[in-house]
Amino acid sequence: MNFLEWYRVDRLPSIFCAGCGIGTVINCTLSAVTSMGWRRNDVVFLSGIGCSSRAPGYIRTDSLHTTHGRALAFATGVKLAEPRLNVILFTGDGDLAAIGGNHFIHACRRNIDLTVVCVNNYIYGMTGGQGSPTTPVGARSSTTPYGSTETPFDLSELAMAAGANYVSRWTPYHTKELTAAVKAGLETPGLSFIEVMTQCPTGYGRANRLRDVKEFMEIFRMRSMLKQKADRLLKEGKPVPPDAIVIGEFVRRSRPVMGRRG
Amino acid sequence: MVKDVPCMRLVIDENRCKGCNLCVLVCPYKIFREGKKPNRKGIVVPELDRPERCPNCRLRQLYGRTICGLCQLICPDQAIDWIGEEPYEHMKVAIEY
Numbered sequence: 001m002n003f004l005e006w007y008r009v010d011r012l013p014s015i016f017c018a019g020c021g022i023g024t025v026i027n028c029t030l031s032a033v034t035s036m037g038w039r040r041n042d043v044v045f046l047s048g049i050g051c052s053s054r055a056p057g058y059i060r061t062d063s064l065h066t067t068h069g070r071a072l073a074f075a076t077g078v079k080l081a082e083p084r085l086n087v088i089l090f091t092g093d094g095d096l097a098a099i100g101g102n103h104f105i106h107a108c109r110r111n112i113d114l115t116v117v118c119v120n121n122y123i124y125g126m127t128g129g130q131g132s133p134t135t136p137v138g139a140r141s142s143t144t145p146y147g148s149t150e151t152p153f154d155l156s157e158l159a160m161a162a163g164a165n166y167v168s169r170w171t172p173y174h175t176k177e178l179t180a181a182v183k184a185g186l187e188t189p190g191l192s193f194i195e196v197m198t199q200c201p202t203g204y205g206r207a208n209r210l211r212d213v214k215e216f217m218e219i220f221r222m223r224s225m226l227k228q229k230a231d232r233l234l235k236e237g238k239p240v241p242p243d244a245i246v247i248g249e250f251v252r253r254s255r256p257v258m259g260r261r262g
Numbered sequence: 263m264v265k266d267v268p269c270m271r272l273v274i275d276e277n278r279c280k281g282c283n284l285c286v287l288v289c290p291y292k293i294f295r296e297g298k299k300p301n302r303k304g305i306v307v308p309e310l311d312r313p314e315r316c317p318n319c320r321l322r323q324l325y326g327r328t329i330c331g332l333c334q335l336i337c338p339d340q341a342i343d344w345i346g347e348e349p350y351e352h353m354k355v356a357i358e359y
Binding site: 002004012013022023024027028176214217 | 280288337
Protein backbone atom coordinates (compact mmCIF):
# COMPACT_ATOMS: atom_id res chain seq x y z
CA MET A 1 0.00 0.00 0.00
CA ASN A 2 1.26 3.41 -0.98
CA PHE A 3 0.99 6.42 1.31
CA LEU A 4 -0.86 8.34 -1.41
CA GLU A 5 -3.92 6.16 -0.72
CA TRP A 6 -4.34 7.87 2.65
CA TYR A 7 -4.99 11.23 1.00
CA ARG A 8 -8.40 12.71 0.39
CA VAL A 9 -7.93 13.13 -3.32
CA ASP A 10 -10.97 15.38 -3.62
CA ARG A 11 -9.26 18.01 -1.42
CA LEU A 12 -6.01 18.09 -3.38
CA PRO A 13 -4.16 20.27 -4.43
CA SER A 14 -3.54 21.41 -0.88
CA ILE A 15 -3.80 24.98 0.35
CA PHE A 16 -0.10 25.21 1.27
CA CYS A 17 2.20 27.62 -0.54
CA ALA A 18 4.55 26.41 -3.27
CA GLY A 19 7.57 24.82 -1.63
CA CYS A 20 6.07 24.53 1.83
CA GLY A 21 7.51 21.63 3.80
CA ILE A 22 4.30 20.55 5.48
CA GLY A 23 3.34 18.34 2.52
CA THR A 24 6.66 16.52 2.85
CA VAL A 25 6.06 16.00 6.57
CA ILE A 26 2.60 14.55 5.87
CA ASN A 27 4.10 12.25 3.23
CA CYS A 28 6.73 10.96 5.65
CA THR A 29 4.25 10.50 8.49
CA LEU A 30 1.79 8.62 6.28
CA SER A 31 4.62 6.53 4.90
CA ALA A 32 5.57 5.53 8.46
CA VAL A 33 1.93 4.78 9.31
CA THR A 34 1.68 2.63 6.17
CA SER A 35 4.78 0.67 7.12
CA MET A 36 3.25 -0.03 10.54
CA GLY A 37 0.48 -1.90 8.72
CA TRP A 38 -2.36 0.03 10.40
CA ARG A 39 -5.79 0.33 8.86
CA ARG A 40 -7.90 3.43 8.56
CA ASN A 41 -9.83 2.69 11.77
CA ASP A 42 -6.73 2.31 13.93
CA VAL A 43 -5.41 5.86 13.59
CA VAL A 44 -6.68 9.28 14.67
CA PHE A 45 -5.01 12.50 13.58
CA LEU A 46 -5.36 15.63 15.67
CA SER A 47 -4.26 19.19 15.18
CA GLY A 48 -4.61 22.63 16.67
CA ILE A 49 -4.60 25.88 14.71
CA GLY A 50 -2.04 26.98 12.18
CA CYS A 51 -0.60 26.09 8.80
CA SER A 52 0.55 22.64 9.88
CA SER A 53 -2.73 21.96 11.61
CA ARG A 54 -4.58 21.87 8.30
CA ALA A 55 -2.84 18.56 7.61
CA PRO A 56 -5.47 16.14 9.04
CA GLY A 57 -8.03 17.64 6.69
CA TYR A 58 -6.21 16.01 3.80
CA ILE A 59 -6.07 12.55 5.36
CA ARG A 60 -8.87 10.03 4.98
CA THR A 61 -9.17 9.01 8.64
CA ASP A 62 -10.98 10.24 11.71
CA SER A 63 -9.49 13.57 12.75
CA LEU A 64 -10.00 16.45 15.14
CA HIS A 65 -9.20 20.06 14.25
CA THR A 66 -9.23 21.65 17.69
CA THR A 67 -8.68 24.99 19.38
CA HIS A 68 -5.38 26.85 19.34
CA GLY A 69 -2.74 25.02 21.37
CA ARG A 70 -5.16 22.56 22.91
CA ALA A 71 -4.61 19.63 20.56
CA LEU A 72 -2.67 17.77 23.24
CA ALA A 73 -5.52 18.15 25.72
CA PHE A 74 -7.98 16.73 23.17
CA ALA A 75 -5.53 13.95 22.32
CA THR A 76 -5.26 12.98 25.98
CA GLY A 77 -9.02 12.61 26.04
CA VAL A 78 -9.11 10.53 22.86
CA LYS A 79 -6.36 8.25 24.10
CA LEU A 80 -7.87 7.71 27.53
CA ALA A 81 -11.38 7.17 26.16
CA GLU A 82 -10.25 4.61 23.57
CA PRO A 83 -6.74 3.24 24.28
CA ARG A 84 -6.96 1.03 21.18
CA LEU A 85 -6.48 4.02 18.89
CA ASN A 86 -3.10 5.27 17.78
CA VAL A 87 -3.15 9.03 18.17
CA ILE A 88 -0.92 11.23 16.02
CA LEU A 89 -0.73 15.01 16.37
CA PHE A 90 0.34 17.58 13.83
CA THR A 91 1.24 20.84 15.49
CA GLY A 92 3.28 23.90 14.71
CA ASP A 93 5.73 25.83 16.79
CA GLY A 94 3.28 28.59 17.57
CA ASP A 95 0.69 26.01 18.50
CA LEU A 96 2.89 23.82 20.66
CA ALA A 97 5.51 26.17 22.11
CA ALA A 98 3.66 29.44 22.50
CA ILE A 99 0.02 29.02 23.44
CA GLY A 100 0.08 25.31 24.17
CA GLY A 101 3.38 25.24 26.03
CA ASN A 102 1.92 24.19 29.33
CA HIS A 103 -0.13 21.41 27.76
CA PHE A 104 3.04 20.21 26.09
CA ILE A 105 5.23 19.95 29.17
CA HIS A 106 2.49 18.21 31.12
CA ALA A 107 1.78 15.76 28.32
CA CYS A 108 5.51 14.97 28.34
CA ARG A 109 5.46 14.64 32.14
CA ARG A 110 2.49 12.26 32.09
CA ASN A 111 4.07 10.42 29.16
CA ILE A 112 0.78 9.75 27.40
CA ASP A 113 1.00 7.29 24.52
CA LEU A 114 0.91 9.82 21.66
CA THR A 115 3.08 10.71 18.69
CA VAL A 116 3.60 14.44 18.27
CA VAL A 117 4.94 15.67 14.92
CA CYS A 118 5.89 19.32 15.37
CA VAL A 119 6.35 21.32 12.18
CA ASN A 120 8.71 24.07 13.30
CA ASN A 121 8.81 26.77 10.64
CA TYR A 122 10.28 29.52 12.91
CA ILE A 123 7.29 31.89 12.63
CA TYR A 124 3.51 32.11 12.73
CA GLY A 125 2.93 31.42 9.06
CA MET A 126 -0.83 31.53 8.72
CA THR A 127 -1.39 34.96 10.29
CA GLY A 128 1.29 36.73 8.28
CA GLY A 129 4.75 35.85 9.53
CA GLN A 130 4.85 37.13 13.09
CA GLY A 131 7.74 36.13 15.32
CA SER A 132 7.19 33.00 17.36
CA PRO A 133 9.08 31.56 20.38
CA THR A 134 11.35 29.67 17.99
CA THR A 135 12.40 32.58 15.77
CA PRO A 136 16.22 32.51 15.71
CA VAL A 137 18.22 35.48 17.02
CA GLY A 138 18.67 38.04 14.28
CA ALA A 139 15.91 36.69 12.03
CA ARG A 140 13.43 39.19 10.64
CA SER A 141 9.68 38.74 10.79
CA SER A 142 6.60 40.97 10.78
CA THR A 143 6.90 41.71 14.50
CA THR A 144 10.70 41.74 14.61
CA PRO A 145 11.55 43.91 11.59
CA TYR A 146 15.06 44.73 12.87
CA GLY A 147 15.91 41.16 13.80
CA SER A 148 14.75 39.10 16.73
CA THR A 149 16.67 39.65 19.96
CA GLU A 150 15.15 36.90 22.06
CA THR A 151 16.71 33.52 22.63
CA PRO A 152 14.62 30.91 20.81
CA PHE A 153 13.07 27.85 22.37
CA ASP A 154 14.73 24.48 21.82
CA LEU A 155 11.66 22.26 21.70
CA SER A 156 13.53 18.96 21.63
CA GLU A 157 15.47 19.85 24.77
CA LEU A 158 12.23 20.94 26.41
CA ALA A 159 10.60 17.60 25.59
CA MET A 160 13.65 15.72 26.85
CA ALA A 161 13.73 17.65 30.11
CA ALA A 162 9.98 17.24 30.61
CA GLY A 163 10.24 13.47 30.21
CA ALA A 164 9.15 12.35 26.75
CA ASN A 165 10.08 8.79 25.86
CA TYR A 166 11.31 9.42 22.33
CA VAL A 167 12.68 12.70 20.97
CA SER A 168 14.27 13.35 17.60
CA ARG A 169 14.71 16.23 15.20
CA TRP A 170 14.99 16.16 11.42
CA THR A 171 14.37 18.39 8.44
CA PRO A 172 12.26 17.80 5.31
CA TYR A 173 15.50 17.38 3.36
CA HIS A 174 16.14 14.12 5.27
CA THR A 175 12.97 12.35 4.15
CA LYS A 176 14.04 8.75 4.72
CA GLU A 177 15.44 9.51 8.16
CA LEU A 178 12.30 11.44 9.07
CA THR A 179 10.15 8.48 8.02
CA ALA A 180 12.26 6.16 10.15
CA ALA A 181 12.03 8.57 13.08
CA VAL A 182 8.23 8.78 12.88
CA LYS A 183 8.07 4.98 12.68
CA ALA A 184 10.30 4.68 15.76
CA GLY A 185 8.04 7.17 17.50
CA LEU A 186 4.94 5.18 16.61
CA GLU A 187 6.54 2.01 17.94
CA THR A 188 7.73 3.57 21.19
CA PRO A 189 5.18 3.54 24.01
CA GLY A 190 4.82 6.90 25.67
CA LEU A 191 5.00 10.37 24.22
CA SER A 192 7.16 10.50 21.10
CA PHE A 193 8.17 13.94 19.93
CA ILE A 194 9.49 14.46 16.41
CA GLU A 195 10.49 18.03 15.65
CA VAL A 196 10.78 18.89 11.97
CA MET A 197 12.60 22.11 11.10
CA THR A 198 10.58 23.12 8.06
CA GLN A 199 11.14 25.65 5.35
CA CYS A 200 8.66 28.49 4.97
CA PRO A 201 9.60 30.38 1.81
CA THR A 202 6.58 32.68 1.96
CA GLY A 203 6.50 33.84 5.57
CA TYR A 204 10.02 33.36 6.89
CA GLY A 205 11.92 33.27 3.63
CA ARG A 206 10.47 36.47 2.21
CA ALA A 207 11.77 38.49 5.18
CA ASN A 208 15.12 36.71 5.38
CA ARG A 209 16.20 36.51 1.73
CA LEU A 210 15.33 32.85 1.44
CA ARG A 211 12.43 33.18 -0.99
CA ASP A 212 13.83 30.39 -3.14
CA VAL A 213 13.08 26.92 -1.73
CA LYS A 214 16.34 25.54 -3.06
CA GLU A 215 18.38 28.03 -1.01
CA PHE A 216 16.35 27.11 2.05
CA MET A 217 16.99 23.42 1.43
CA GLU A 218 20.68 24.17 0.91
CA ILE A 219 20.73 25.65 4.41
CA PHE A 220 19.20 22.47 5.80
CA ARG A 221 21.76 20.43 3.91
CA MET A 222 24.81 22.49 4.89
CA ARG A 223 24.01 23.56 8.42
CA SER A 224 22.41 20.43 9.82
CA MET A 225 24.79 18.49 12.04
CA LEU A 226 24.22 15.03 13.43
CA LYS A 227 23.95 14.80 17.19
CA GLN A 228 26.88 12.39 17.30
CA LYS A 229 29.13 14.95 15.65
CA ALA A 230 27.96 17.75 17.92
CA ASP A 231 28.64 15.54 20.95
CA ARG A 232 32.09 14.72 19.62
CA LEU A 233 32.89 18.39 19.08
CA LEU A 234 31.79 19.20 22.61
CA LYS A 235 33.89 16.34 23.97
CA GLU A 236 36.96 17.61 22.18
CA GLY A 237 36.32 21.07 23.56
CA LYS A 238 35.57 22.59 20.16
CA PRO A 239 32.60 24.92 19.79
CA VAL A 240 29.47 23.87 17.89
CA PRO A 241 28.62 26.59 15.34
CA PRO A 242 25.74 28.69 16.67
CA ASP A 243 23.75 28.46 13.44
CA ALA A 244 24.05 24.67 13.25
CA ILE A 245 20.82 22.64 13.30
CA VAL A 246 21.57 19.62 15.47
CA ILE A 247 19.57 16.71 14.05
CA GLY A 248 19.24 13.09 15.01
CA GLU A 249 17.68 10.93 17.66
CA PHE A 250 18.09 12.61 21.02
CA VAL A 251 16.60 10.19 23.48
CA ARG A 252 14.81 6.83 23.56
CA ARG A 253 13.91 5.50 26.98
CA SER A 254 11.14 3.62 28.78
CA ARG A 255 9.68 5.74 31.53
CA PRO A 256 6.27 4.67 32.91
CA VAL A 257 3.53 5.30 30.36
CA MET A 258 0.00 6.59 30.78
CA GLY A 259 -2.83 5.43 28.54
CA ARG A 260 -1.59 1.97 27.61
CA ARG A 261 -3.09 -1.26 28.83
CA GLY A 262 -0.95 -4.20 29.82
CA MET B 263 16.82 -13.93 -19.49
CA VAL B 264 14.58 -10.93 -19.07
CA LYS B 265 11.40 -11.61 -17.16
CA ASP B 266 8.22 -10.17 -18.55
CA VAL B 267 7.22 -7.68 -15.82
CA PRO B 268 4.72 -4.88 -16.22
CA CYS B 269 6.42 -1.52 -16.52
CA MET B 270 5.64 1.68 -14.66
CA ARG B 271 5.76 5.19 -15.97
CA LEU B 272 6.76 8.32 -14.03
CA VAL B 273 4.17 11.10 -14.28
CA ILE B 274 3.73 14.58 -12.81
CA ASP B 275 0.14 15.58 -12.09
CA GLU B 276 -0.11 19.08 -13.54
CA ASN B 277 -3.21 19.86 -11.54
CA ARG B 278 -1.44 19.33 -8.22
CA CYS B 279 2.09 20.58 -8.98
CA LYS B 280 2.90 24.08 -7.74
CA GLY B 281 6.31 24.33 -9.37
CA CYS B 282 8.56 24.36 -6.31
CA ASN B 283 11.23 22.27 -8.08
CA LEU B 284 12.13 20.21 -5.01
CA CYS B 285 12.12 17.10 -7.18
CA VAL B 286 14.85 18.69 -9.31
CA LEU B 287 16.93 19.06 -6.17
CA VAL B 288 16.68 15.51 -4.86
CA CYS B 289 16.56 13.20 -7.91
CA PRO B 290 19.89 11.32 -8.02
CA TYR B 291 19.43 10.55 -11.73
CA LYS B 292 18.65 14.17 -12.69
CA ILE B 293 15.44 13.06 -14.40
CA PHE B 294 13.58 16.22 -13.43
CA ARG B 295 14.52 19.49 -15.10
CA GLU B 296 13.17 22.94 -14.43
CA GLY B 297 10.41 23.68 -16.88
CA LYS B 298 10.32 26.64 -19.21
CA LYS B 299 6.72 27.23 -20.22
CA PRO B 300 3.94 28.04 -17.75
CA ASN B 301 0.91 25.80 -18.05
CA ARG B 302 -2.78 26.64 -18.02
CA LYS B 303 -2.66 27.67 -14.35
CA GLY B 304 0.51 29.76 -14.79
CA ILE B 305 2.71 27.22 -13.01
CA VAL B 306 6.04 26.14 -14.47
CA VAL B 307 5.88 22.38 -14.06
CA PRO B 308 9.24 20.52 -14.21
CA GLU B 309 10.06 18.56 -17.33
CA LEU B 310 11.04 14.92 -17.43
CA ASP B 311 14.37 14.15 -19.01
CA ARG B 312 14.32 10.53 -20.28
CA PRO B 313 12.07 9.21 -17.47
CA GLU B 314 12.73 5.61 -18.50
CA ARG B 315 16.01 5.86 -16.55
CA CYS B 316 14.05 5.92 -13.27
CA PRO B 317 14.88 2.65 -11.48
CA ASN B 318 11.48 2.52 -9.82
CA CYS B 319 9.77 2.28 -13.21
CA ARG B 320 11.55 -0.92 -14.14
CA LEU B 321 12.28 -2.61 -10.83
CA ARG B 322 9.33 -1.86 -8.58
CA GLN B 323 7.24 -4.85 -9.64
CA LEU B 324 10.28 -7.11 -9.67
CA TYR B 325 11.38 -6.26 -6.14
CA GLY B 326 7.89 -5.72 -4.76
CA ARG B 327 8.78 -2.43 -3.06
CA THR B 328 9.53 1.18 -3.91
CA ILE B 329 13.16 1.41 -4.97
CA CYS B 330 14.14 5.07 -4.52
CA GLY B 331 10.97 7.12 -4.23
CA LEU B 332 12.73 10.29 -3.02
CA CYS B 333 10.87 12.58 -5.41
CA GLN B 334 7.49 11.17 -4.38
CA LEU B 335 8.34 11.44 -0.70
CA ILE B 336 9.61 15.02 -0.85
CA CYS B 337 6.93 16.35 -3.22
CA PRO B 338 4.85 18.64 -0.95
CA ASP B 339 1.89 18.53 -3.32
CA GLN B 340 1.67 14.77 -3.93
CA ALA B 341 2.04 15.35 -7.65
CA ILE B 342 4.52 12.60 -8.52
CA ASP B 343 3.37 9.04 -9.02
CA TRP B 344 4.05 5.98 -11.10
CA ILE B 345 1.31 4.54 -13.23
CA GLY B 346 1.19 1.14 -14.83
CA GLU B 347 2.08 0.82 -18.45
CA GLU B 348 1.68 -1.92 -21.00
CA PRO B 349 4.92 -3.83 -21.40
CA TYR B 350 6.98 -3.12 -24.45
CA GLU B 351 5.94 -5.19 -27.41
CA HIS B 352 8.26 -6.19 -30.13
CA MET B 353 7.19 -4.74 -33.41
CA LYS B 354 6.09 -7.29 -35.90
CA VAL B 355 8.02 -6.87 -39.08
CA ALA B 356 6.67 -8.44 -42.15
CA ILE B 357 9.50 -9.86 -44.14
CA GLU B 358 8.95 -9.98 -47.80
CA TYR B 359 10.86 -12.46 -49.85
